[in-house]
Amino acid sequence: MQKSLLIEPEKCTSCLQCEMACSFEHEGSFNPAKSRIKVFEFEHGRRAIPYTCTQCAEAWCLHACPVEALARNPTTGAVEVKEDVCVGCKVCTIACPFGTINYNRDSGKVAKCDLCGGDPQCAAACPTGAITFVDSDWTGYERMKAWAAKTDNQPRA
Amino acid sequence: MDYVVVGAGPAGVIAAETLRRADPSGAVTLIGDEPAAPYSRMAIPYLLAGDIEPAGTHLRHGTGHYRAHGIKVVKGRRVTRVAAKSRVLTLDDGAKVKYDKLLVATGSRPVRPPIKGIDLPGIESCWTLADAAAIARKAKPRSRVVLMGAGFIGCIILEALAARKVDLTVVEMADRMVARMMDRQGGDMIKRWCEGRGVKVLTSTRVEAIEKTKTGFRLAIGRRAALEADLVVCATGVAPNVEFLKGSGVETEFGILVDHGLRTSVPDIFAAGDVAQGPELITGKPEVHAIQPTASEHGRVAALNMAGVPSHYRGSLSMNVLNTLGLISSSFGHWQGLPGGEIAEASDPDHFCYLRLCFKDDRVVGALALGLTQHVGVIRGLVQTGLPLGPWKKALQRDPHQVMNAYLDLTKAVP
Ligand SMILES: Cc1cc2nc3c(=O)[nH]c(=O)nc-3n(C[C@H](O)[C@H](O)[C@H](O)COP(=O)(O)OP(=O)(O)OC[C@H]3O[C@@H](n4cnc5c(N)ncnc54)[C@H](O)[C@@H]3O)c2cc1C
Numbered sequence: 001m002q003k004s005l006l007i008e009p010e011k012c013t014s015c016l017q018c019e020m021a022c023s024f025e026h027e028g029s030f031n032p033a034k035s036r037i038k039v040f041e042f043e044h045g046r047r048a049i050p051y052t053c054t055q056c057a058e059a060w061c062l063h064a065c066p067v068e069a070l071a072r073n074p075t076t077g078a079v080e081v082k083e084d085v086c087v088g089c090k091v092c093t094i095a096c097p098f099g100t101i102n103y104n105r106d107s108g109k110v111a112k113c114d115l116c117g118g119d120p121q122c123a124a125a126c127p128t129g130a131i132t133f134v135d136s137d138w139t140g141y142e143r144m145k146a147w148a149a150k151t152d153n154q155p156r157a
Numbered sequence: 158m159d160y161v162v163v164g165a166g167p168a169g170v171i172a173a174e175t176l177r178r179a180d181p182s183g184a185v186t187l188i189g190d191e192p193a194a195p196y197s198r199m200a201i202p203y204l205l206a207g208d209i210e211p212a213g214t215h216l217r218h219g220t221g222h223y224r225a226h227g228i229k230v231v232k233g234r235r236v237t238r239v240a241a242k243s244r245v246l247t248l249d250d251g252a253k254v255k256y257d258k259l260l261v262a263t264g265s266r267p268v269r270p271p272i273k274g275i276d277l278p279g280i281e282s283c284w285t286l287a288d289a290a291a292i293a294r295k296a297k298p299r300s301r302v303v304l305m306g307a308g309f310i311g312c313i314i315l316e317a318l319a320a321r322k323v324d325l326t327v328v329e330m331a332d333r334m335v336a337r338m339m340d341r342q343g344g345d346m347i348k349r350w351c352e353g354r355g356v357k358v359l360t361s362t363r364v365e366a367i368e369k370t371k372t373g374f375r376l377a378i379g380r381r382a383a384l385e386a387d388l389v390v391c392a393t394g395v396a397p398n399v400e401f402l403k404g405s406g407v408e409t410e411f412g413i414l415v416d417h418g419l420r421t422s423v424p425d426i427f428a429a430g431d432v433a434q435g436p437e438l439i440t441g442k443p444e445v446h447a448i449q450p451t452a453s454e455h456g457r458v459a460a461l462n463m464a465g466v467p468s469h470y471r472g473s474l475s476m477n478v479l480n481t482l483g484l485i486s487s488s489f490g491h492w493q494g495l496p497g498g499e500i501a502e503a504s505d506p507d508h509f510c511y512l513r514l515c516f517k518d519d520r521v522v523g524a525l526a527l528g529l530t531q532h533v534g535v536i537r538g539l540v541q542t543g544l545p546l547g548p549w550k551k552a553l554q555r556d557p558h559q560v561m562n563a564y565l566d567l568t569k570a571v572p
Pocket of ligand 1: 089091163164165166167168169188189190191197198199200201202234235236237262263264265283284285310313314398401429430431432446447448449450452477478
């Protein structure tokens, strides 16, 4: 069974361990600016949400690529960037409606979450369980539940 | 079922692959007039800059991709006529090809302004792999190059020519660079940035005539001035390849008119990509959006409908991303604004930073961004989904840079 990142923002304390782990895994340095997962803060840090690619089924990035530099890893289900093929044209960065594939000026290529080949370091580093790596079915279920809870008629506190 | 796709660019290739998947038993033929394996024009600048080899421009890699997918590729053959009643194509060698469903994905070709000397040998367009090879032979370090046209394509070529370390002058008729993708403010910032990096940029300037000199060319600009050049590259616009459809009954305006299913006015003939003029996402008006994402989306939807899988295309969204010597800019949708809409801008010219959002009613309909590379895709997300902004509209009007937070909140990603 393929696994996905399950993100539960209510558990996020904005400690940025995920960004550190991600940049270290991919860039070899602790540099949140280069992280493929990004924590966004609301209300001056009172709420935070870790945000990264959901490896969506539509794969807008993949379809927009002019040179087939993006491909889905059949084992992990992640859409991965082939750095040796990517020409750095950035069309995927404007085509992806989630904003989760971005240009890296240093490499001259684009970068996105690749689930670390099946062992996502952000999840491993998260101390509060806000990011976990779980069976895909379960995240689908949880997402539906979360969505249903938000779209019902109850006013939000 | 015999499916024939004319034009082996991104729209044609994606359509052929989609046809194969949607109708495993149909015969799929892809006919293109260029000699090389199907490639992406938009990879040409990176070839010119020396970043990749010619094979790096190919749409699909690995030998035998098309054969493995049961797609018959006919290279170096031009379709010259379409007999719609009998459903027969004529090729330039006289051969006839029968079709049941036809996709026209013939793209566009460069056009030049009608001035004296414009067709002299050695004045190059930058549209095909062959063009790129011709430019590469002549664009040597320090050679004097005049680039005519600073539109989107011109500016992409500018970047590649600069990488070849030529002595570069850009001549543009309009009052600013990338006039169709940037407003005055953004265009001026790009110009100032390029000038600061050693490129001469002449806007509101017209090349009046070109003549041959002993070593190259002399370009008359304005009344008295002239430019000397070893190489002239022309990026002065394009026209769709529709001539071979004469007599077929396929209706054209600027491009081939298509509906939300990419159908033309003639049954069983479809069109996709740069050659097609189809509904725009927000207004629904027929427009040509000559960009890679539209070619890809058109190709897919057209193929599905050809194969009998009813598919509705909501419409194309104009979007571009440009790198001019390290300054990255992007544009989305109706960045000029729509009648009755509102506009919010945040600009920091000293740091070459600019963000402009255009609203209509309760949604974002267009945007410009300069100096922004992280998460720009969410702007497409907002425009594409037409997400009602609610209270975020006011917040965005105050500070356009809140766009990511607005997006996250509105898509309910935040608890
Ligand atoms: C230098 C350059 C840079 C670009 N950069 C970008 C960019 O950064 N972002 C972006 O979104 N877009 C960019 N584009 C535009 C993009 O390349 C096009 O939108 C895209 O190629 C359109 O695909 P298409 O399949 O519709 O047409 P094309 O790619 O033009 O393919 C059509 C093919 O059909 C062939 N053909 C024409 N007539 C016939 C006939 N009668 N019989 C047989 N074959 C025929 C043509 O020769 C061609 O091979 C760039 C273009 C150029 C030239």
